[in-house]
Amino acid sequence: MAHQPVSLDPLDRKILAALVANARRSFVEIGQEIGLSPAAVKRRVDRMRESEVITGFTTVVRPSALGWRTEAYVEVFCEGAAPPRRLAEVARTYPEVVAAMTVTGGADALLHIRAADIEHFEEVLERIRAEDFVRRTNSVIVLTHLLPGSPDAGASAPPRGAEGVS
Amino acid sequence: MAHQPVSLDPLDRKILAALVANARRSFVEIGQEIGLSPAAVKRRVDRMRESEVITGFTTVVRPSALGWRTEAYVEVFCEGAAPPRRLAEVARTYPEVVAAMTVTGGADALLHIRAADIEHFEEVLERIRAEDFVRRTNSVIVLTHLLPGSPDAGASAPPRGAEGVS
DNA sequence: TGTGAAACTCACGGCCG
DNA sequence: CGGCCGTGAGTTTCACA
Numbered sequence: 001m002a003h004q005p006v007s008l009d010p011l012d013r014k015i016l017a018a019l020v021a022n023a024r025r026s027f028v029e030i031g032q033e034i035g036l037s038p039a040a041v042k043r044r045v046d047r048m049r050e051s052e053v054i055t056g057f058t059t060v061v062r063p064s065a066l067g068w069r070t071e072a073y074v075e076v077f078c079e080g081a082a083p084p085r086r087l088a089e090v091a092r093t094y095p096e097v098v099a100a101m102t103v104t105g106g107a108d109a110l111l112h113i114r115a116a117d118i119e120h121f122e123e124v125l126e127r128i129r130a131e132d133f134v135r136r137t138n139s140v141i142v143l144t145h146l147l148p149g150s151p152d153a154g155a156s157a158p159p160r161g162a163e164g165v166s
Numbered sequence: 167m168a169h170q171p172v173s174l175d176p177l178d179r180k181i182l183a184a185l186v187a188n189a190r191r192s193f194v195e196i197g198q199e200i201g202l203s204p205a206a207v208k209r210r211v212d213r214m215r216e217s218e219v220i221t222g223f224t225t226v227v228r229p230s231a232l233g234w235r236t237e238a239y240v241e242v243f244c245e246g247a248a249p250p251r252r253l254a255e256v257a258r259t260y261p262e263v264v265a266a267m268t269v270t271g272g273a274d275a276l277l278h279i280r281a282a283d284i285e286h287f288e289e290v291l292e293r294i295r296a297e298d299f300v301r302r303t304n305s306v307i308v309l310t311h312l313l314p315g316s317p318d319a320g321a322s323a324p325p326r327g328a329e330g331v332s
Numbered sequence: 333t334g335t336g337a338a339a340c341t342c343a344c345g346g347c348c349g
Numbered sequence: 350c351g352g353c354c355g356t357g358a359g360t361t362t363c364a365c366a
Contacts, residue, residue, distance in 0.1 A: 006231055016227060023189040023223035026342060037352055042343075053231040055315075057189035058224060061182060065172055065219040073239070073269075073276065075306075088312035100312040103239075110239065110306060140241075140276060146254035146266040149221070192359055204360075206334055 006051045011036065015044055016054070023057040068114045070121050071142040074128070075107035079135045084109070086133055096124045107138065172217045177202065181210055182220070189223040234280040236287050237308040240294070241273035245301045250275070252299055262290045273304065 008016070014034045018025060027038040027045070034041075048054045063071070076087065084102050087109050091100035099112035111128070115121035121141075129137055174182070180200045184191060193204040193211070200207075214220045229237070242253065250268050253275055257266035265278035277294070281287035287307075295303055 008231075016225070016232075019225040020227065021224070023225045028342065038343075039345090039353085040351055043350085051231075052228055054225055055228055056226040058187070058226055059182070059185040059189045059220055060222040060224055061186065062218055062221055065174075065217075066182075084310070084312060091312055097313070102309040102312065104307040104309060105305075107306070109312070110308070139271075140273070141270040142276070143268040143270060144250070146250060146257055146268065146275070147263070194359060203335060205336085205362085208361075209333085 006048075006053055008048075008053065012044055012048065012053075015041060016048070019045070019054070019057075023059075063114060067116050070115045070117050072113045072115070072121055073140045073142070074111040074113055074125065075103075075138040075140075076109040076111060076128070076134060077106070077136040077138070078108040079133050083133055086131075090128070090131055094124060094128075096120075172219055174214075174219065178210055178214065178219075181207060182214070185211070185220070185223075189225075229280060233282050236281045236283050238279045238281070238287055239306045239308070240277040240279055240291065241269075241304040241306075242275040242277060242294070242300060243272070243302040243304075244274040245299050249299055252297075256294070256297055260290060260294075262286075 011034060015030060018030045018033065027041040030036075031038045031041045036044075045054065063069075078087070087102075088100065091097045091111065094113075096113050096115050097111055098114050101110055102108060103110045113121065113124060115124055118141075125137065125139065128134060177200060181196060184196045184199065193207040196202075197204045197207045202210075211220065229235075244253070253268075254266065257263040257277065260279075262279050262281050263277055264280050267276055268274060269276045279287065279290060281290055284307075291303065291305065294300060
């Protein structure tokens with residue numbers, strides 16, 4: 001596990017592109033598009049999954065259809081030495097936290113949050129600010145996406161990320 | 167554009183959850199998991215695609231495997247009235263811009279950017295700052311992700327031959 | 333709407349160049 | 350590695366309740 005050095009040839013990249021565009025396309029279809037037999041395509045896909053170049057296949061859902069109409073990024077400023085471990089723990093407990101990361105700059109961490117509406121977001125924000133290691137937060141609410149179909153415009157799994165491949 | 171009022175019953179939601187977890191699962195498998203015939207599952211999926219609850223099926227790729235090892239969020243402060251249209255145009259031309267959105271707060275827009283490395287990122291940033299309507303930018307570089315399995319996957323054309331190093 | 337059956341297509345493993 | 354082939358499973362469409 002944990003392969004870092006993976007080399008991908010042009011054929012692999014074409015297969016990847018095809019599967020990113022549509023994860024449900026058949027190996028036959030992809031094969032005749034790039035000039036390879038279905039079995040060969042499958043072998044390459046299996047290899048890429050093994051080496052974790054491909055980590056899963058997911059469905060892109062329009063978040064608003066599921067009732068998540070508010071999106072925001074929240075900078076978190078921590079008390080004293082930043083405790084990424086504690087923050088990760090907290091982030092995991094909130095289904096509204098789609099992504100969390102430590103960052104450079106003034107803030108210690110950045111949270112990507114999805115909520116049903118502004119009130120819901122405010123409630124989540126209040127709970128996060130109530131954590132003892134949080135000194136201050138700075139929120140930026142997303143108004144409109146400029147790139148339709150961008151991976152995280154709605155690509156993210158709905159709260160509670162699951163991943164698994166048959 | 168699309169319909170807003172779409173009602174999803176518990177069965178639809180279960181199908182969605184299954185497909186988000188793994189977009190390549192068969193309708194048969196999903197069907198017997200939730201107690202429905204394969205044909206019924208397919209019809210529901212088709213309906214959800216029609217109503218754009220489901221906007222696509224994609225493959226989750228580990229960005230570093232494609233040579234994208236640097237990730238950043240850039241706040242963009244515009245000159246005069248914010249021209250979202252111009253910004254969208256610009257964002258579309260850069261493969262490095264994974265997402266772009268207008269936001270509340272001091273900045274006019276927020277860009278999500280992926281680059282091969284810091285130098286590459288700096289180059290992109292310089293080009294963006296060179297746009298006439300950009301007054302100022304504020305960058306935040308992502309250090310580490312705290313939530314594993316964050317489906318923020320950018321996969322298109324790889325940057326200049328970055329690949330299996332080390 | 334959900335079910336059942338039909339034909340078609342695909343995935344998967346084994347074997348060979 | 351890639352191509353070929355056979356079997357079993359899945360997909361898709363249809364008519365029917």
